[in-house]
Amino acid sequence: MPTKSDDQVFRALEEFRIELPSWGFANTGTRFGKFLQPAAATSTEEKFSDAGQVHALTGICPTIALHVLWDFPEALRSAGQVSGYASRYGVRPGAINPNYFQDQIYKFGSFGSPNPEARDEALKHTYESIAIAQELKSRDISLWFADGSNYPGSANIRQRKKWFEQLLKSAHGRLSAEQRLLVEYKPFEPAFYHTDIADWGMALLLARAAGPQAKVLVDTGHHYLAQNIEQIVSWLLSEDMLGGFHFNDRRYADDDLTMGSIDPYQVFRIFHEIGFFEWENGTRADVAYMIDQSHNLKGKIEAMIQTVTVAQELFVKAALVNYEQLAAAQKATDIVRAEACLQDAFATDVRPRIRDWRKSKGLPEDPMAAFREGGYLQRVTAERSARNMASVTSYA
Numbered sequence: 001m002p003t004k005s006d007d008q009v010f011r012a013l014e015e016f017r018i019e020l021p022s023w024g025f026a027n028t029g030t031r032f033g034k035f036l037q038p039a040a041a042t043s044t045e046e047k048f049s050d051a052g053q054v055h056a057l058t059g060i061c062p063t064i065a066l067h068v069l070w071d072f073p074e075a076l077r078s079a080g081q082v083s084g085y086a087s088r089y090g091v092r093p094g095a096i097n098p099n100y101f102q103d104q105i106y107k108f109g110s111f112g113s114p115n116p117e118a119r120d121e122a123l124k125h126t127y128e129s130i131a132i133a134q135e136l137k138s139r140d141i142s143l144w145f146a147d148g149s150n151y152p153g154s155a156n157i158r159q160r161k162k163w164f165e166q167l168l169k170s171a172h173g174r175l176s177a178e179q180r181l182l183v184e185y186k187p188f189e190p191a192f193y194h195t196d197i198a199d200w201g202m203a204l205l206l207a208r209a210a211g212p213q214a215k216v217l218v219d220t221g222h223h224y225l226a227q228n229i230e231q232i233v234s235w236l237l238s239e240d241m242l243g244g245f246h247f248n249d250r251r252y253a254d255d256d257l258t259m260g261s262i263d264p265y266q267v268f269r270i271f272h273e274i275g276f277f278e279w280e281n282g283t284r285a286d287v288a289y290m291i292d293q294s295h296n297l298k299g300k301i302e303a304m305i306q307t308v309t310v311a312q313e314l315f316v317k318a319a320l321v322n323y324e325q326l327a328a329a330q331k332a333t334d335i336v337r338a339e340a341c342l343q344d345a346f347a348t349d350v351r352p353r354i355r356d357w358r359k360s361k362g363l364p365e366d367p368m369a370a371f372r373e374g375g376y377l378q379r380v381t382a383e384r385s386a387r388n389m390a391s392v393t394s395y396a
């Protein structure tokens, strides 16, 4: 059994916060179709309201990631309104996400497009997103590019890399001192031959080229199946280049399933690498934990509560690893004992301790049950149903 004290568990619970994605509350779909949910959020204000509900029940989601195209219909001019939602619903604006994939001009890419107008438009949109983030006092601007090509020979890969370096550098120049640019990677989809930022190495090089406030963002769904994500995390930590996460789970590709639903041990191992790094270095890793999921079949708010509680459990389990014993076992090349340090922590049922912590914070001991009994879902279903059935909103 792990020998860590309740104090350490309590500290882990005090520390762990995770950001909700605004797009996770709206109707989204697959490329085959969209099943509308009557309770889905139909406006930015409703997304804030739903996120506020998840935060009120769990106590660990004080921020919401926002998507410029979907949440700021008038770009910078919408910032004041968004600020108002933040104070009304008790969740602050989190990472600001520009959109480089929905406008027709991006058919052949954004930062990597051979069309100079597309590159200009993409850079202008980035500047605007940075300005929105400054206005809202958001630290992170989170960049994901759909850029790539579908057929061999159709794109000048090296030229596109140069354009990415130049534009990222220009974007970096607009950051204020405390802001960060996060560069996300993805091996394929929507591009099916080459993707301009396909893996963590490419993201790392581009972030370095951009400037010192650019870091890498690891989306757990953006890897080939056999890839060792926790090793990537460990390397990025050792290079001081890990900026944050988009958490989700998958069985096949970028499935956007709820975190830990398929492989909770993977998430545990990621949290473990971070905790072990912090213990060895006596520092806190400055890493933004964010959720990037869209729920097409599960109820959106329930899926989010489930994700947040699972994330919290896995974080606390990882905090139970006895680092002294682990370091000694590693040094002694006692493989079985070293591995057992992780296995023992992972096997520990931390739910009673988490319930105690919630009680001490005046939170419901079982957020999901509280949500189901609270009447919020019934109320918003009645309010939003007609609007949802009449509309088709964002794809994610």
Ligand SMILES: [Mn+2]
Pocket: 144, 184, 219, 246, 292
């Ligand atoms: Mn993502």
